[in-house]
Amino acid sequence: MEITLKAPLDMHLHLRDGDMLRLTAPLSAAHFAGAVVMPNLVPPVKGIASLGAYAERVRTAIEEVDGNCAFAHYMTLFFRPYSEEELAAARETEVFFGIKLYPAGVTTNSAGGLVDWSAAEPTLKCMEELGIPLLVHGESHGFVMDREAEFLPIYRRLAEHYPKLSICMEHITTAGALRLLEEHENLCATITLHHLLLTLDDVVGGSMRPHLFCKPIAKREEDREALLEAALSGNPRVMFGSDSAPHPREAKECCGCAAGVFTAPIALPCLAALFAKHDALGRLQAFVSDNACRRYGLTPPQKEITLRDEPMHVPASYRGYGQTVVPLYAGEEIPWRVVKDR
Amino acid sequence: MEITLKAPLDMHLHLRDGDMLRLTAPLSAAHFAGAVVMPNLVPPVKGIASLGAYAERVRTAIEEVDGNCAFAHYMTLFFRPYSEEELAAARETEVFFGIKLYPAGVTTNSAGGLVDWSAAEPTLKCMEELGIPLLVHGESHGFVMDREAEFLPIYRRLAEHYPKLSICMEHITTAGALRLLEEHENLCATITLHHLLLTLDDVVGGSMRPHLFCKPIAKREEDREALLEAALSGNPRVMFGSDSAPHPREAKECCGCAAGVFTAPIALPCLAALFAKHDALGRLQAFVSDNACRRYGLTPPQKEITLRDEPMHVPASYRGYGQTVVPLYAGEEIPWRVVKDR
Numbered sequence: 001m002e003i004t005l006k007a008p009l010d011m012h013l014h015l016r017d018g019d020m021l022r023l024t025a026p027l028s029a030a031h032f033a034g035a036v037v038m039p040n041l042v043p044p045v046k047g048i049a050s051l052g053a054y055a056e057r058v059r060t061a062i063e064e065v066d067g068n069c070a071f072a073h074y075m076t077l078f079f080r081p082y083s084e085e086e087l088a089a090a091r092e093t094e095v096f097f098g099i100k101l102y103p104a105g106v107t108t109n110s111a112g113g114l115v116d117w118s119a120a121e122p123t124l125k126c127m128e129e130l131g132i133p134l135l136v137h138g139e140s141h142g143f144v145m146d147r148e149a150e151f152l153p154i155y156r157r158l159a160e161h162y163p164k165l166s167i168c169m170e171h172i173t174t175a176g177a178l179r180l181l182e183e184h185e186n187l188c189a190t191i192t193l194h195h196l197l198l199t200l201d202d203v204v205g206g207s208m209r210p211h212l213f214c215k216p217i218a219k220r221e222e223d224r225e226a227l228l229e230a231a232l233s234g235n236p237r238v239m240f241g242s243d244s245a246p247h248p249r250e251a252k253e254c255c256g257c258a259a260g261v262f263t264a265p266i267a268l269p270c271l272a273a274l275f276a277k278h279d280a281l282g283r284l285q286a287f288v289s290d291n292a293c294r295r296y297g298l299t300p301p302q303k304e305i306t307l308r309d310e311p312m313h314v315p316a317s318y319r320g321y322g323q324t325v326v327p328l329y330a331g332e333e334i335p336w337r338v339v340k341d342r
Numbered sequence: 343m344e345i346t347l348k349a350p351l352d353m354h355l356h357l358r359d360g361d362m363l364r365l366t367a368p369l370s371a372a373h374f375a376g377a378v379v380m381p382n383l384v385p386p387v388k389g390i391a392s393l394g395a396y397a398e399r400v401r402t403a404i405e406e407v408d409g410n411c412a413f414a415h416y417m418t419l420f421f422r423p424y425s426e427e428e429l430a431a432a433r434e435t436e437v438f439f440g441i442k443l444y445p446a447g448v449t450t451n452s453a454g455g456l457v458d459w460s461a462a463e464p465t466l467k468c469m470e471e472l473g474i475p476l477l478v479h480g481e482s483h484g485f486v487m488d489r490e491a492e493f494l495p496i497y498r499r500l501a502e503h504y505p506k507l508s509i510c511m512e513h514i515t516t517a518g519a520l521r522l523l524e525e526h527e528n529l530c531a532t533i534t535l536h537h538l539l540l541t542l543d544d545v546v547g548g549s550m551r552p553h554l555f556c557k558p559i560a561k562r563e564e565d566r567e568a569l570l571e572a573a574l575s576g577n578p579r580v581m582f583g584s585d586s587a588p589h590p591r592e593a594k595e596c597c598g599c600a601a602g603v604f605t606a607p608i609a610l611p612c613l614a615a616l617f618a619k620h621d622a623l624g625r626l627q628a629f630v631s632d633n634a635c636r637r638y639g640l641t642p643p644q645k646e647i648t649l650r651d652e653p654m655h656v657p658a659s660y661r662g663y664g665q666t667v668v669p670l671y672a673g674e675e676i677p678w679r680v681v682k683d684r
Contacts, residue, residue, distance in 0.1 A: 143562055144547040145487065204546060204559055205486040208599040213550040220485060253595070257550040 001309045002339070003272055003281050007033035007300040008288040012135075012170055012190045012241025013264065014038045014108075015058060019321035024246050025058050026065035027265040027318065031338060033289070033303035034072030036135070036241065039100055040109040044078035048089050048096075051075050055095040070301030076100045076135060079114055082123050091130050097296075098133035099123075100170075106139045106147070107215040108245065108259055113137075117154075124158070128165035133296065134158070135168045138177075139216055145200070148174050148216050159184035166295075171195065171243045173216045175226035181237060188295055189230075190241030193270050194218065194261045194328060196228050210257035211326050214245065232275060234283035239292040242267045246325040249317060253326075262327045266314055269336040270329075272307040276336070305341050312337035343651045344681070345614055345623050349375035349642040350630040354477075354512055354532045354583025355606065356380045356450075357400060361663035366588050367400050368407035369607040369660065373680060375631070375645035376414030378477070378583065381442055382451040386420035390431050390438075393417050397437040412643030418442045418477060421456060424465050433472050439638075440475035441465075442512075448481045448489070449557040450587065450601060459496075466500070470507035475638065476500070477510045480519075481558055487542070490516050490558050501526035508637070513537065513585045515558045517568035523579055530637055531572075532583025535612050536560065536603045536670060538570050552599035553668050556587065574617060576625040581634040584609045588667040591659060595668075605670045608656055611678040612671075614649040618678070647683050654679035 013028060013035040015021050028035055037058060039045035045054050058073045074097035077090060082099075090096045101120075102113035114120060127134055136158075140150035155177075158167055169177055169189040181187050198218040203209055212218070230238045244267065245260025252258060263270070268288070275284040292298060316331040317324045355370060355377040357363050370377055379400060381387035387396050400415045416439035419432060424441075432438045443462075444455035456462060469476055478500075482492035497519075500509055511519055511531040523529050540560040545551055554560070572580045586609065587602025594600060605612070610630070617626040634640060656671045 143541070144543050199485070201486050204555060207601070208550065208552055208555040210550055210552075210599075213546060217546055257552075259549070 001276060001281070002306060003284060004304050004306045005268065005285055005288055007293070007303055008268060008305055009033060009240070009292050009298070009300060010035040010242045010244070010264070010267065011239045011292050012036055012038065012192070012243045014040070014243070014245040014260065016246060017041050017054070017057065019323050020246055020248070020325070021057060022061045022064065023318060023320040023323045023325065024264060025061040026069075028244070029062040029066065029069045029071040030341065031265065031268050031305055033070065033300040034074060034298070036074040036076060036097055039076045039078040040102065040107075042109055044109065044112055045076070046078050046080055048086070048093055051077055051090070051096060052093065070303055072298075072300045074298075078102070078112070079120070079123070081119055082126070084126050087123070087126050087130055087132060091132060098135050099127060100135045100137070102137045103139065103141070106137055106141065110137070124162055124165060128162045131166070133166040133168060135170050138169050144217055145219065148172065149176050152176055152180050155180055155187065156184070159187050162186070171216060171241060172227065173219050174223045178226050178230050188237040188239065190239050190243075191227050191231055192241060192243040192261075193263045193267050195224065196231060196274060197224075197270070199224050210252045211328065211330065212261060213257055213259055214243070214261045215259040228274075228278070231287050232278050232280040232283060234286040236286070236291050236294065238287065239295065240271065240288045249324040249326050262325050265318065266312070266327055266329060266334060268305060269307055269312055269334055269338060273309070273334060273336040276309060303341065306339050307336050308339045309335055310337050310339070311335055343618060343623070344648060345626065346646050346648045347610065347627055347630060349635070349645055350610060350647055351375060351582070351634050351640070351642060352377040352584045352586070352606070352609065353581045353634050354378055354380065354534070354585045356382070356585070356587040356602070358588060359383050359396070359399065361665050362588055362590070362667075363399060364403045364406065365660060365662040365665045365667065366606060367403040368411075370586070371404040371408065371411045371413040372683065373607065373610050373647055375412065375642040376416060376640070378416045378418060378439055381418045381420040382444065382449075384451055386451065386454055387418070388420050388422055390428070390435055393419055393432070393438060394435065412645055414640075414642045416640075420444070420454070421462070421465070423461055424468070426468050429465070429468050429472050429474060433474060440477050441469060442477045442479070444479045445481065445483070448479055448483065452479070466504055466507060470504045473508070475508040475510060477512050480511050486559055487561065490514065491518050494518055494522050497522055497529065498525070501529050504528070513558060513583060514569065515561050516565045520568050520572050530579040530581065532581050532585075533569050533573055534583060534585040534603075535605045535609050538566065538573060538616060539612070541566050552594045553670065553672065554603060555599055555601055556585070556603045557601040570616075570620070573629050574620050574622040574625060576628040578628070578633050578636065580629065581637065582613065582630045591666040591668050603670050604667050607660065608654070608669055608671060608676060610647060611649060611654055611676055611680060615651070615676060615678040618651060645683065648681050649678050650681045651678050652681070653677055
């Protein structure tokens with residue numbers, strides 16, 4: 001079996017910075033036509049200048065490895081109160097995609113996130129008027145298994161209060177989020193590969209597995225099944241976003257491991273295998289590209305990626321520039337591989 | 343503030359074997375008058391001869407460090423179908439305490455556990471007749487957060503089917519288990535220190551913390567509160583059992599860490615601090631000794647342990663005999679300490 005994907009997109013990607021960026025950006029660029037790049041650096045990307053400079057570092061990191069690689073880096077700003085002028089200027093910036101909102105402290109490098117929702121109102125209103133997408137890490141500070149469910153009323157309030165604002169519920173993990181999605185046209189959602197594959201049982205049900213630990217944490221089997229059904233069905237407001245989140249090996253395997261699963265280099269083969277297994281290979285194009293292009297009016301580079309049901313051995317780690325990152329399924333065999341990219 | 347505990351008992355303890363036993367047994371013997379020693383060695387303790395030999399190794403390990411240490415080791419057999427003769431012989435064995443039942447595969451070294459409940463019937467009937475306590479690791483093979491709840495109907499069935507059998511629900515972690523406890527006089531329960539302190543949030547809510555990972559996994563705040571209330575209230579069918587479970591550091595901090603929290607050397611100071619904080623210091627004696635003595639008719643050695651609200655620095659690890667074990671609160675300060683033992 002074989003499938004050729006047109007312009008696959010990763011609508012939620014962490015590339016980090018410095019040497020980690022140099023290692024990871026080319027791995028995404030090899031398989032994807034573009035990606036929405038998250039702004040939670042240290043310090044976060046909070047202005048047009050730093051957004052432009054980060055975009056340039058992403059471009060350079062990819063060019064270093066492949067000078068002819070076509071890869072659209074859709075850059076994001078870290079949410080803070082922005083003035084109308086700033087937002088207008090952002091919108092005019094070619095590489096700018098949208099604004100990512102983190103409630104303060106909910107995940108990696110989000111300490112500077114939102115504390116006071118009322119202070120966010122003018123910015124959200126202006127984003128709505130200017131047509132700037134809002135991307136949200138939707139978790140409360142509550143009990144780890146309830147954080148997304150507790151955040152759903154905030155999504156609902158945002159959707160109702162800003163009916164023209166394009167709101168993306170990022171990396172959803174629950175059946176409840178999918179039910180909410182159906183209620184509001186201005187909501188869309190990204191789903192990761194690992195939340196299609198894992199439940200909390202995989203993370204802490206047997207032994208404790210740091211490389212499967214992420215935020216939001218993987219939930220119950222019924223949640224995983226609902227996410228999978230939404231992805232397989234071609235639901236037009238559901239898009240693939242890997243949330244591939246590299247951490248140095250030592251930050252994952254130490255006591256107190258950092259949150260994030262690194263999936264970028266195996267995401268498309270794993271998705272192809274998953275969709276094929278469920279007889280839904282024909283709807284993979286929608287999930288990994290068409291839904292996002294339609295939703296956001298994107299015209300990514302004309303890259304085609306062909307995948308085939310031939311086994312791929314996943315490296316024990318990806319190394320380079322002094323960095324070592326361990327991917328999902330490290331050292332294991334997965335049933336599909338990329339056979340051609342152009 | 344100060345409290346002197348008479349004959350504190352740890353009603354659920356893992357000492358392992360070999361060098362790990364030599365390291366950990368004296369640490370428990372220093373603070374406790376006795377402990378119920380779990381049989382899940384490799385291979386498990388499944389006969390009188392191996393029980394006697396293990397008891398002797400426990401005794402020797404303690405004597406090596408302190409020749410005058412009075413410590414009652416209440417030994418347990420690993421559940422399997424036992425004949426009436428075997429059970430009668432066990433009952434005549436001075437160090438024998440009861441039989442620990444593990445459903446197959448639910449925790450460390452439990453691969454040889456129970457698969458078929460119907461095959462267990464004659465043994466359970468005979469234990470009931472002979473007055474041999476049954477200690478149970480009560481978890482199903484379901485979703486990690488539901489495993490104890492799913493096992494409760496089995497506890498109920500056992501309690502109803504063997505009304506004279508003394509059944510201990512070991513290391514309970516949920517409010518539901520406490521509600522069941524109230525329904526049947528022949529049920530009792532042990533509660534660990536760590537389940538009085540932790541929820542799943544501590545394990546995977548922030549970073550992932552291998553030294554807080556155990557089975558059953560820590561549950562929700564409302565569960566923790568219910569357990570704490572049961573312990574503080576002096577509920578006569580609730581007893582302290584640390585489930586202190588040493589693993590070599592490398593088995594905890596590797597990828598795929600083993601389940602178990604090592605608390606033996608800090609259990610009494612932490613319990614004293616917790617009970618004092620809740621104005622319940624007067625009921626600690628019941629939780630750590632009297633309830634168990636009454637329930638099981640125990641007469642442990644006359645050891646007294648005095649604790650005071652003076653800070654204790656918890657070692658980063660306990661080392662010896664080539665073993666390194668990391669305790670709960672490693673490297674931190676806890677507010678109470680043992681000041682005298684005799």
